[in-house]
Amino acid sequence: MQIVILDDAAQVAAYGANIFAKQLLKKPASVLGLATGSTPVALYQQLIEKNKAGDISFSQATTFNLDEYLGLTGEHPQSYRYFMNEQLFNHVDIDKQNTHVPPGDAVNPLVACTEYEQKITAAGGVDVQLLGIGRNGHIGFNEPSSGLTSRTRVKTLTKATIEDNARFFAEGEYQPHLSITMGIGTILEAKKVVLLATGASKADAVHSMVEGPLMAKCPASALQLHKDAVIIIDKAAASKLEDLEFYQHIEAENQKLQAHLATL
Numbered sequence: 223m224q225i226v227i228l229d230d231a232a233q234v235a236a237y238g239a240n241i242f243a244k245q246l247l248k249k250p251a252s253v254l255g256l257a258t259g260s261t262p263v264a265l266y267q268q269l270i271e272k273n274k275a276g277d278i279s280f281s282q283a284t285t286f287n288l289d290e291y292l293g294l295t296g297e298h299p300q301s302y303r304y305f306m307n308e309q310l311f312n313h314v315d316i317d318k319q320n321t322h323v324p325p326g327d328a329v330n331p332l333v334a335c336t337e338y339e340q341k342i343t344a345a346g347g348v349d350v351q352l353l354g355i356g357r358n359g360h361i362g363f364n365e366p367s368s369g370l371t372s373r374t375r376v377k378t379l380t381k382a383t384i385e386d387n388a389r390f391f392a393e394g395e396y397q398p399h400l401s402i403t404m405g406i407g408t409i410l411e412a413k414k415v416v417l418l419a420t421g422a423s424k425a426d427a428v429h430s431m432v433e434g435p436l437m438a439k440c441p442a443s444a445l446q447l448h449k450d451a452v453i454i455i456d457k458a459a460a461s462k463l464e465d466l467e468f469y470q471h472i473e474a475e476n477q478k479l480q481a482h483l484a485t486l
């Protein structure tokens with residue numbers, strides 16, 4: 223794991239956006255794995271700005287989102303399809319036909335899960351997967367106890383996740399308890415994964431992910447198995463890491479090496 227500790231959420235978003243921008247410059251027809259939640263919003267804003275400035279283009283890109291609420295259509299304002307349209311797709315030069323979010327209104331959700339996996343494979347697999355993390359260590363909607371080799375499937379949300387996400391729903395509004403999510407095994411097949419976490423409320427989850435044992439109780443700990451996982455966090459989210467100074471030292475050395483390599 224590469225652990226990048228930055229001062230604040232704005233720096234986290236900028237660092238993450240640069241990874242995606244570089245990926246699009248290197249390979250315009252990239253397959254990008256995308257995430258919802260409040261954390262990636264600032265990163266998407268940066269990508270929109272870079273696109274409007276003509277620095278990057280999504281015209282050849284394909285995207286696959288991690289998850290969707292089961293029971294909501296893409297027109298529902300709390301659906302993740304709606305979120306992605308609002309936060310990114312409507313503002314960049316992407317062909318919406320090439321954007322994929324698991325179908326929350328699928329007649330047969332099990333078939334939809336298999337088809338989603340097939341589409342990812344047919345696209346050549348995900349080049350860079352963006353992730354947030356839940357306070358309980360979930361990635362996508364892979365809640366604690368999720369199989370570490372799981373594939374796209376229907377998952378039941380925990381009470382804690384429902385409560386965390388209740389802020390997006392109006393009082394009395396129907397809030398789904400089920401989702402379709404890429405599995406942990408699906409996520410681990412991305413060539414690179416980039417996880418963002420900001421704020422003190424994520425400090426315990428970040429600690430378990432980075433320094434805890436590999437365990438289904440903390441689904442994000444599965445990223446310890448990935449050969450190219452970049453964890454970008456602010457100081458508040460890093461505040462419970464035991465070896466904080468060591469990670470900062472590694473990153474400083476890493477920056478020096480990158481600067482040297484750029485001169486060759």
Ligand SMILES: N[C@@H]1[C@@H](O)[C@H](O)[C@@H](COP(=O)(O)O)O[C@@H]1O
Pocket residue numbers: 257258259260261262288289353354355356357360361362363383387
């Ligand atoms: N399914 C999403 C996750 O993909 C996201 O990482 C998490 C954290 O969201 P936030 O960034 O708002 O804390 O929320 C939801 O449960």
